[in-house]
Amino acid sequence: MFHQFKIESYLTEHEKNVAYNYSESGVHPIKIGDFFELAGRDLAEISNIEMDYPNVRGKVELREKIASLYPDANLNNILTTIGASEANYLIAETILKPGDELIALQPAYMQLPGNAQNNGITLKTVELIEAQNWALNTDQLMATVNSNTKIISIINPHNPTGHILTQTEVNAIIKAASSVGAWIVADEVYAGTERGDTPRTPSFWGQYDRVIAVNSMSKAYGMPGLRIGWIVAPEELMPQFQLRHEYTTISSTMLGNELANIALDPEVRPKLTQRARELINFGFDTLMDMLAVHNDTYSVVPPEASAMCIVRYDLPVDSLEFVNRLVHEKSTLVVPGNCFGLDRHFRCSSALPEVYLREGLANINALVAEIKGQSK
Numbered sequence: 001m002f003h004q005f006k007i008e009s010y011l012t013e014h015e016k017n018v019a020y021n022y023s024e025s026g027v028h029p030i031k032i033g034d035f036f037e038l039a040g041r042d043l044a045e046i047s048n049i050e051m052d053y054p055n056v057r058g059k060v061e062l063r064e065k066i067a068s069l070y071p072d073a074n075l076n077n078i079l080t081t082i083g084a085s086e087a088n089y090l091i092a093e094t095i096l097k098p099g100d101e102l103i104a105l106q107p108a109y110m111q112l113p114g115n116a117q118n119n120g121i122t123l124k125t126v127e128l129i130e131a132q133n134w135a136l137n138t139d140q141l142m143a144t145v146n147s148n149t150k151i152i153s154i155i156n157p158h159n160p161t162g163h164i165l166t167q168t169e170v171n172a173i174i175k176a177a178s179s180v181g182a183w184i185v186a187d188e189v190y191a192g193t194e195r196g197d198t199p200r201t202p203s204f205w206g207q208y209d210r211v212i213a214v215n216s217m218s219k220a221y222g223m224p225g226l227r228i229g230w231i232v233a234p235e236e237l238m239p240q241f242q243l244r245h246e247y248t249t250i251s252s253t254m255l256g257n258e259l260a261n262i263a264l265d266p267e268v269r270p271k272l273t274q275r276a277r278e279l280i281n282f283g284f285d286t287l288m289d290m291l292a293v294h295n296d297t298y299s300v301v302p303p304e305a306s307a308m309c310i311v312r313y314d315l316p317v318d319s320l321e322f323v324n325r326l327v328h329e330k331s332t333l334v335v336p337g338n339c340f341g342l343d344r345h346f347r348c349s350s351a352l353p354e355v356y357l358r359e360g361l362a363n364i365n366a367l368v369a370e371i372k373g374q375s376k
């Protein structure tokens with residue numbers, strides 16, 4: 001049986017057909033012109049980019065810059081991919097063999113677990129507990145891990161909850177993985193989206209020897225359309241990933257490599273991080289302000305990171321019906337909680353321009369008022 005990627009299938013249907021789209025999980029995408037201005041570069045540079053294939057492993061200078069973000073990594077630990085999506089796909093294809101099991105935390109963005117299931121791999125789940133601010137159930141993790149566990153799949157900071165694993169939780173995951181020699185695959189695309197003064201979430205890379213880290217330009221850097229991601233892995237795995245990369249995509253794009261290379265320049269990257277922080281902090285405050293209109297209906301565990309959060313609502317309408325009505329009656333899109341197995345919740349992005357955010361959130365509040373009126 002093929003396991004559909006529920007969230008992406010739902011978004012494919014709706015995300016380009018609504019006036020207000022809060023289904024994105026990254027910070028508001030930056031325009032190329034604004035990016036060049038922020039980077040202090042001349043837009044005319046683009047005209048010199050040859051539309052050739054880039055280096056199949058990714059531009060050397062870019063891979064060196066990526067490697068410098070991880071302790072003791074060098075360019076031979078890095079493969080540039082078409083987004084974190086290809087990275088997660090290659091990892092599932094390369095690491096998992098029949099009979100293996102993968103453990104994923106739930107709820108979760110199901111890219112790696114879904115790819116694993118589609119290869120016949122058994123998925124085991126461990127809960128993040130909403131009533132405890134989405135804390136990891138470490139006892140359940142220890143009880144679930146076994147000699148067949150090949151991968152423990154982590155998203156940190158987490159999608160959809162915005163939870164950042166505490167050091168105690170990180171240690172528990174490492175203990176569980178090392179007890180059976182499993183890989184920790186850490187999808188870290190939301191590192192750099194921490195709220196307030198929370199420091200950048202450290203990578204799992206360097207904390208345990210069997211770590212594969214994944215990241216991309218899509219979320220914290222606001223460049224999902226570049227389609228640039230990467231795998232950081234022990235050097236001996238790289239040829240295995242590369243063999244599959246050559247079949248699936250051959251390479252990421254030349255334009256993506258060149259622009260990511262500018263974005264990760266030590267002079268430019270902090271400016272993008274600053275942009276992300278501002279959008280995230282201001283947007284979250286705006287979201288809270290708008291949700292206060294129905295504070296008897298909504299409840300939110302404030303995310304520690306990410307440009308979005310999970311909103312729980314107390315209404316007699318399931319999440320798919322709620323979001324379908326929102327799309328068709330108000331031209332406003334959020335992600336139905338059922339895509340994450342969380343009924344009567346929705347995921348809402350907030351690192352967006354204020355006017356756009358307020359207008360669409362007013363639509364959500366209007367629908368809630370109508371449902372409350374109807375259910376009286």
Ligand SMILES: Cc1ncc(COP(=O)(O)O)c(C=O)c1O
Pocket residue numbers: 025082083084085086109111155159187189215216217218224228229
């Ligand atoms: C946790 C996680 N991993 C990977 C991806 C895919 O990102 P990319 O655009 O880098 O392919 C997403 C996108 O939402 C995500 O949330």
